[in-house]
Amino acid sequence: MSPFAFEVQISEAAEIGAMLSVGYMLSAENGNVLEGLFNIHIGMLSYSFEPDMQNWTSAQLNNNFVDQWHRSSSRNNTPGGTYSMKFGGTGSSQYAASAYGALISPEVMIAPNSRLRFYHWMDAENHDTSPSYAWDGGLVQMSLNGGAWTQITPVGGYPYRIYNNPASPFVTNTQVYSGQFDWTEAVFELGESSGTARFRFVFGSDGYVGGEGWYIDDIMFETEPVSNPDALQVPTVLKLSPNYPNPFNPTTSISFSMPVADHARLEIFNLKGQKVKVLVDDILPAGISTLTWNGKDDNGRAVASGVYFYRLSTSNQSLSRKMMLMK
Numbered sequence: 001m002s003p004f005a006f007e008v009q010i011s012e013a014a015e016i017g018a019m020l021s022v023g024y025m026l027s028a029e030n031g032n033v034l035e036g037l038f039n040i041h042i043g044m045l046s047y048s049f050e051p052d053m054q055n056w057t058s059a060q061l062n063n064n065f066v067d068q069w070h071r072s073s074s075r076n077n078t079p080g081g082t083y084s085m086k087f088g089g090t091g092s093s094q095y096a097a098s099a100y101g102a103l104i105s106p107e108v109m110i111a112p113n114s115r116l117r118f119y120h121w122m123d124a125e126n127h128d129t130s131p132s133y134a135w136d137g138g139l140v141q142m143s144l145n146g147g148a149w150t151q152i153t154p155v156g157g158y159p160y161r162i163y164n165n166p167a168s169p170f171v172t173n174t175q176v177y178s179g180q181f182d183w184t185e186a187v188f189e190l191g192e193s194s195g196t197a198r199f200r201f202v203f204g205s206d207g208y209v210g211g212e213g214w215y216i217d218d219i220m221f222e223t224e225p226v227s228n229p230d231a232l233q234v235p236t237v238l239k240l241s242p243n244y245p246n247p248f249n250p251t252t253s254i255s256f257s258m259p260v261a262d263h264a265r266l267e268i269f270n271l272k273g274q275k276v277k278v279l280v281d282d283i284l285p286a287g288i289s290t291l292t293w294n295g296k297d298d299n300g301r302a303v304a305s306g307v308y309f310y311r312l313s314t315s316n317q318s319l320s321r322k323m324m325l326m327k
């Protein structure tokens, strides 16, 4: 048996970058119901660079510096994969002196509380006597809704700053990744940013001494699930929701939520005010309860088309709504 209660399959026809909102309602035989909403960003799950560059591009950032971003089979992080994106020479050869290039993402739609994650491998020249400084290194920038490229900061910060050096394409004290590390995950929390975004990985070197370079792989964009606070939290007031469907034939669901466990009575009346059916008359737990009415009265007879009322009564309150049976 699958460990998952259900799965969502995305059609291949879904547009890349689109955001799909999936509303769900899970109901159990004991009447407990859980409702919510989550968002899936189509095509934003992962960039492994296995099929190709997956619409990432690269650019030279200054005419006096070379761009060396390319798809490389020299190193890879993807399980079972072969490729990553590398700034550096072909194969495992070192990056050039006076290099400065950007690896640029396709446009991606982000919602508040999105997150950028990726894996990277680095061998770049840091300063050998000033531990927090580097001569060469890489950083990540974002352009939001067509705006200027702005450096974004990983969780935990960048480990190095660029040393004062006129041969560097970076401004002195620019924060960068540098030095040597094996495949490591980086996480960038994007906070309130939302809209159309592009991201780019920028690597630069000064005029002397290189390293193997910077590899990027398994780039992922994530969005926090957006939950429906009405449904997922214990309600603070008694609430009777509209029945669904409405109009209906002959079955409809009626949901209500209670802030505390209480005696609850849900009754259905016709237009003349005659009681047709009692759906529940019992002590119920706090939270959401959903009951189904099959369009039959207390004697099991199907009732006529028309308007009906349903009334929820607890020990100190009652709420009513209207619904329509259409045969």
Ligand SMILES: [Ca+2]
Pocket (backbone or CB within 6 Å): 048, 049, 050, 076, 077, 078, 081, 082, 083, 084, 217, 218
């Ligand atoms: Ca890969």
Ligand SMILES: [Ca+2]
Pocket (backbone or CB within 6 Å): 125, 135, 136, 205, 206, 207, 208, 209, 210
């Ligand atoms: Ca250097």
